[in-house]
Amino acid sequence: MRIIRQKPMTLGERLYIFEAIRGLWTTLKHAARGLFDYDSLPTISYPEGQPEVRNTYRAKHRLMLRPDGTPRCVACGMCAAACPAHCIFIEATQSDDPRIEKRVMRFDIDHLTCVFCGLCVEACPVDALRMDTKVISFEHRTRDEFVSSLFDLTNWNPADYPEDEQSQKAPGGTLNKQALETWGMEVK
Numbered sequence: 001m002r003i004i005r006q007k008p009m010t011l012g013e014r015l016y017i018f019e020a021i022r023g024l025w026t027t028l029k030h031a032a033r034g035l036f037d038y039d040s041l042p043t044i045s046y047p048e049g050q051p052e053v054r055n056t057y058r059a060k061h062r063l064m065l066r067p068d069g070t071p072r073c074v075a076c077g078m079c080a081a082a083c084p085a086h087c088i089f090i091e092a093t094q095s096d097d098p099r100i101e102k103r104v105m106r107f108d109i110d111h112l113t114c115v116f117c118g119l120c121v122e123a124c125p126v127d128a129l130r131m132d133t134k135v136i137s138f139e140h141r142t143r144d145e146f147v148s149s150l151f152d153l154t155n156w157n158p159a160d161y162p163e164d165e166q167s168q169k170a171p172g173g174t175l176n177k178q179a180l181e182t183w184g185m186e187v188k
């Protein structure tokens with residue numbers, strides 16, 4: 001048990017009026033800063049201004065790509081099984097690559113239902129799904145537009161992830177040529 005002893009009030013505090021003036025002065029200082037030095041305020045004019053987030057923040061999903069541009073996803077369904085909101089919809093088909101059994105034909109995530117828990121990312125055995133896009137606000141007119149399709153989830157630019165090796169191996173990345181050679185694929 002911790003006893004917190006209250007300090008006795010001074011005479012100035014007991015007179016109340018001085019403390020009221022002190023509080024008012026603080027309010028006026030903040031109001032003046034908002035009027036004359038707005039840019040120094042720790043606030044953002046949302047939605048024109050967006051907050052800076054780290055890539056570890058659980059933001060909108062993206063599907064990682066192989067060096068040839070196909071999704072790394074092997075359609076195992078682990079992410080959909082782990083999802084507590086049941087908002088991942090996957091359809092699989094046979095892969096043309098003999099090294100891979102299946103590939104995704106449909107991969108939808110309903111971001112209106114998603115609770116951004118990140119369990120799908122944790123469940124993925126091949127690092128095919130990430131939530132490091134830093135996209136944290138979604139503005140759409142219809143509910144359907146909140147459903148991210150396979151095209152939407154794979155439509156990202158390696159230049160936005162300069163420090164991530166896996167992203168740089170995707171088409172357009174700095175390590176793509178090297179990765180294609182390692183994979184035994186034709187370098188265009």
Ligand code: SF4
Nearest residue numbers: 083114115117118120
């Ligand atoms: S972040 Fe959570 S709720 Fe959203 S799709 Fe992944 S597992 Fe489902």
Ligand code: SF4
Nearest residue numbers: 073074076077079124
């Ligand atoms: S867990 Fe990974 S590989 Fe399996 S379906 Fe989901 S994204 Fe694809």
